[in-house]
Amino acid sequence: MNAPAKDLHARSDWTRGEIADLFALPFPELVFRAATVHRAHFDPTQVQTSTLLSIKTGGCPEDCGYCSQSSKYETGVKASKLMAVESVLAEARAAKEAGASRFCMGAAWRGPKDKDLDQVCAMVEGVKALGMETCVTLGMLTAEQAMRLKQAGLDYYNHNLDTSPEYYRHIVSTRSYQDRLDTLEHVRNAGMAVCCGGIVGMGENAEDRVGLIHALATLPVHPESVPINALVQIEGTPQALATPVDGIDFVRMIAVARITMPKSMVRLSAGRETMSEETQALCFLAGANSIFYGPRLLTTPNPVADTDRTLFAKLGLTPMPLD
Numbered sequence: 001m002n003a004p005a006k007d008l009h010a011r012s013d014w015t016r017g018e019i020a021d022l023f024a025l026p027f028p029e030l031v032f033r034a035a036t037v038h039r040a041h042f043d044p045t046q047v048q049t050s051t052l053l054s055i056k057t058g059g060c061p062e063d064c065g066y067c068s069q070s071s072k073y074e075t076g077v078k079a080s081k082l083m084a085v086e087s088v089l090a091e092a093r094a095a096k097e098a099g100a101s102r103f104c105m106g107a108a109w110r111g112p113k114d115k116d117l118d119q120v121c122a123m124v125e126g127v128k129a130l131g132m133e134t135c136v137t138l139g140m141l142t143a144e145q146a147m148r149l150k151q152a153g154l155d156y157y158n159h160n161l162d163t164s165p166e167y168y169r170h171i172v173s174t175r176s177y178q179d180r181l182d183t184l185e186h187v188r189n190a191g192m193a194v195c196c197g198g199i200v201g202m203g204e205n206a207e208d209r210v211g212l213i214h215a216l217a218t219l220p221v222h223p224e225s226v227p228i229n230a231l232v233q234i235e236g237t238p239q240a241l242a243t244p245v246d247g248i249d250f251v252r253m254i255a256v257a258r259i260t261m262p263k264s265m266v267r268l269s270a271g272r273e274t275m276s277e278e279t280q281a282l283c284f285l286a287g288a289n290s291i292f293y294g295p296r297l298l299t300t301p302n303p304v305a306d307t308d309r310t311l312f313a314k315l316g317l318t319p320m321p322l323d
């Protein structure tokens with residue numbers, strides 16, 4: 001079976017039925033279709049690398065059921081203040097030297113206060129001056145805050161949908177799905193690129209995975225980056241005992257994201273620490289072309305850069321250069 005020509009074009013009119021049909025394909029057919037779409041838009045040997053730094057850790061008032069940084073759960077993560085601009089820039093320089101092309105900064109807030117936003121804007125300006133792409137994740141944004149970040153030169157704003165609209169209430173109660181969509185709209189209207197994906201392995205069913213992909217792939221413009229995370233179980237959170245996602249199911253998720261959002265960077269995101277090299281290799285084959293690089297993802301471990309370099313060498317992959 002060849003990839004249908006319509007797979008190769010970005011479209012936002014996907015139906016849940018079409019997406020469910022993709023998930024149901026025999027695995028070799030699904031991966032072949034995804035790889036075909038991948039090759040039509042990208043060099044399949046190149047993987048974009050991003051480094052993520054937590055610029056303000058813990059003490060978050062939200063109750064996302066998977067998160068070590070929520071103040072609602074006893075996870076052992078200590079709340080810290082917003083980092084100084086110079087300290088952040090020192091980390092960005094080190095990330096650049098280690099080969100990262102994008103520097104992502106995350107703050108555990110419901111949304112930024114205006115005085116904090118001044119400091120984040122200074123960080124964005126400093127990282128841009130190093131010649132790196134910038135991304136921040138600060139929680140919910142107003143339209144005005146999105147404009148301020150755009151004016152500071154921010155390239156990407158990360159705000160995930162997490163899961164399907166139906167399953168969402170089992171994961172988060174302090175902000176609604178619509179709140180998230182509103183923030184994404186503000187980011188888009190301000191002219192920034194969107195980084196938006198979700199998490200699998202939180203007890204969702206197959207229909208919820210269809211629902212998450214459907215919510216992402218029917219946004220008026222597809223997110224430029226789509227992080228697909230495998231839940232990292234954190235002791236103390238409601239998701240601490242969730243059953244880990246099956247590796248083949250995770251690859252299917254990557255493949256369906258690739259087919260439905262053909263021009264997006266599909267990021268193999270949290271959960272790589274416990275993922276075998278073989279599963280990661282299948283993800284790259286199925287269209288993943290972005291990873292987080294560096295020893296920590298906010299507060300959870302991530303394969304160290306040397307491990308990634310070894311894996312890249314084994315697979316013949318190279319870091320994607322900046323445009």
Ligand code: SF4
Binds near residue numbers: 063067070108109110
């Ligand atoms: S995921 Fe973000 S918003 Fe949710 S609790 Fe964690 S830091 Fe707060």
